[in-house]
Every structure is written in structure tokens, then in C-alpha cells.
Amino acid sequence: MSLVPAPQTSGSEEDAQLIDERKRKRMLSNRESARRSRMRKQQHLDDLLSQVARLKEENSQISMQVNLLTEQYARLDSENTVLRTQVMELTDRLRSLNSVLHLVEELSGMAMDIPEIPDPILKPWQHACPAIMASANVFQC
Template sequence: MSSATARTTSSGSESDVLAVMDQRKRKRMESNRDSARRSRMRKQRHLDDLIGQVAKFQGDNARIAAQISTFAQQFTRLDTENAVLQAQVAELTERLHSLNSVLRLVEDFSGVAMDIPEVPDPLLKPWQLPCPSQAITASAMFQY
């Protein structure tokens, strides 16, 4: 082979190597673009999921806030009703004691023995059941 042919062959193989390297570079760039596109799509899906979760949580938060408001109104109403009932219990208890005092005075002046039993007030001791010997069964509690 002549030196011109060798140069052509070497420059030919050199250009083949450059062409192969150029092709690999283009493939790598295309692969990187695809990878970047897939990454952007994943990020967008993740962002959309997070936005959906935020909307759901805001809705849940609003619903819970409305429930809290309703429960607070019910509590206020029941607390007021409880205060009224406690005042009525105190008034009725005072009346009972007053009536018992009058009956004792009548008993003292008349000399007639009157049976004035102390009336137990279960409302003043709600932790004590009026009939502790009676058992409450679970089946009786859930009958409709």
C-alpha cells in the first residue's frame, strides 16, 4: 500500500470513529432528553398529587371546623340547660328542707309523731345508682 492509501485508510477509520462517537453522543443526548422529560412528568404528577391532597385536607379541615362549631353550640346549649336544672334542683332541695322544717315544727307543737323520712336526692349524688342491686345487662341496653 502506498502512503496515500494508508492515509486515506487511517483518515477513513478516523472518520468512522468520529462518526461512531458522534452517533453515541447523539444517542446519549436523546436519552438524556427523554430521561429529563420523564423526570419532569414525574415531578408534575407528584405536584398534582400534592395539590389534590391539599384540596382534600382543606375540605376535611372545613368539615371538621363546621363540626366543632356545631358541637360548641350544642355544648353551650346543654351547659346552659344544665345550669338551669342545677338551679332548679337547688331551689327544690331548699323547698324540701323548708317543708321538712315546717313539718318538724308542727310535730313539736302538736305532739303528734309524724314520719318525716329524709328523701334521698339521687341528683345530688349521680354516681350512686338509686337501685344498686339491679344489674344492667348489655342486651337490655341495645334493644331497639
């Protein structure tokens, strides 16, 4: 085996080789840094896309809940309107019955305990006869 002597280089050539080696290392380092940066950006993008999908699903569920609650509110509001109308009708009938009782009281001379009927609109929590329960069909003619 013959050994080939390394070519003799001058100092400026050595400096140029060192500079080239540094450039090469810096270039590799920059490429690796850029690769890591692209990976971080891709991961961030993936995270954001995942978050968008999750938030869309959550938004859809909330929207369905809002729709269900809106329908429920409409039903209850309609039912309340019917009940208020029934209260007014029953209150009017009770007033008529009380008038008859007052007339009977006057004509018979017997004292009767006839309670006052509160105005259901002004004081809906006060009921003249809380034990009376009526359905919508009870007094239909």
C-alpha cells in the same frame, strides 16, 4: 441505476462518527429521561394539589363540627346552670317543708317518717324524692 460507491473513510473518521452516534443516542436518552422526570414531577404536583383540596375540605367539615359542638356545649351548659339553680331552689323549698313537718310532728306528738335531704351540690346523684319532676315554671310567683 448507477451505484455510487460509499466514500472511503479513514479509521479516525469512523471513530468520530461512532462517538457522534453515541453522543446523539445519549442526548436522546437524556431528553427522554428528562421528559419522564418532568412527567413524574407534574404527576406528583397534581397529587399534592389534589391532597391539599381534599384536606381543606376535610378541615372545613371538622371546623363546622367543632362549631356545632361548641354551640351545643354552650346550650347544655346554660341548661345545666338553670337546672342546678332549680335543684337548689327546690331543695330549699323541701327543707322548708321538712321543717314544717318537724314542727307538726313536735306539736302533734305523732311520729312522721321525714327523710333527710342530701346536699345536691356535694351529692348530686342522691335525690330525696326521685319521683318529683318539676318544670321551670311550676313554682313561679
